[in-house]
Amino acid sequence: MSTVAWITTRGLLGRRRFLLLLPLPILMIGVALIPRFEGVSPQQWAQPVLVAMGFITLLPIVSLIVGTGVLGAEIDDGTITHILSKPLARWKIVVPKLLVAIGVTAASAAVPFYIVGVLASGPRLGVGLIVGSTVGAVLYSTIFVALSLISRRPVLLGLVYVIIWEGLLSNLVSGTRVLSVQQYALTIADKASASDLLSGNVSFPVAVVMSIVVTVGFLALAIRKLSSFSVTGETS
């Protein structure tokens, strides 16, 4: 584990801040328990819990907090200069930080997704959901890490993207589904679990190809942006 990755992990989880990652997964499991013990068939409750709560809310929000935290926090308070002034290639800074973000996001999403999947149908669905949520974590984290290098206010842009694009448009307008991370993750989870509880709206090859394109594209963008990063003073 490189030093950059080690520092980033400690910065993310070292203080009480990591407690922030707990309420959303706990709530998701808790909500799944209610219909489970009321005897409602999983056909009915899997959709609101897994898709509306998991893929639309938990995954992007956790990714946003973690993804903008690994680089954005340091840019915000100016301590990024300490790392930038070391004789390290810029990609060696971006890649470990991104990997830490993906790891933390994927871990905190995988646990509730697996438990809810097991509650709904069985371990097969649970494993499928882990695959899907990990793909989602990779995509969202890459996008948000890149975003924190593109803009000084990454969270504002990220929230608008999550709420308007992923939350509203990709569920209402069918055309934007082809460009929606949530739909890729859902489709891949559907394919991996072979369950009839999930239904992807884009075809599997499209989801895989677009996932790779988005990840590589935003990673390249992030490295390029950090290579030409200029330290500016406090704005607002």
Next chain:
Amino acid sequence: MSSPAGVIHDIGYQRYEGERLGRGDVFLALYTQSLRSVFGLGRNFKAKIFPWLVVSVVAIVGIVIMAIRAQTGEVVISYSMLPQVLGTLMVLFVAIAAPELVSRDLHSGVLPLYFSRPLRPADYALAKLAALVSAIVMVWGGGQVLVFIGAAFSVKGFTNVMNELGDAGLGVIYTALYAIVYGSIAVLVASLLKRRAVAAAAVVGTFLITAPIVGVFYILPSETAHQLAQLFNPASLVGGVGDWLFEPTSSSEELGIGPFGPLYAAVTLGLIALCVTLLIARYRKVSQS
């Protein structure tokens, strides 16, 4: 009193001889300054982009409703529906504005400076909350006023205008209820987090994650569970109060709240009281550390 450990030397600065303003004036100054900063007034251009974007979206929606009404006479969205229709925008607005108001002060550690004045912790918390609530009422209530202006010129007869004014007034009061619920939740969540970015995400998370709970309760077999489902999300909670107040006829519908209208009102008031109490307690604790 122990013996003084040091001496403050008089190095010749001019003394302030004028009147010292009290607690009320400090409160008012803090409120005004906070309200200005929500809209980015007195700050740079970047801070103005988002709030004025929201203002223009609400204004455009208001003008469109006004135009449709003037042309066809059809009421597309009633006054009380407007804050609900633009509810997602309101979540975004409080998520950006509340951390701007409270998290910055926590992050830069200037709170001891505030509390060295006659200002009390509760005053600080309430001034910030009041500023956010007023800002929401100004924007969304402003949209309703736009619709009213259009309606007032298109209906005929003085009594009709007065009826319209009554509806619009109720609409603005309903907006204020939205503003207080959303504002107190957002300021409370933001006051717990120092980093603006994290606070904004946490506020949105609070609002979004509770929405699917409502959906889960709808699929439970019991009728009572359906009628109580909307209690679990701030947006649908206030929506339920609105149903009770404005559309008593819809209570028989599938998504209705049944006979639980007063319960919705009580829960709403309880939620506001809880958030405000916790917020004040939070600043009591901050002021002592």
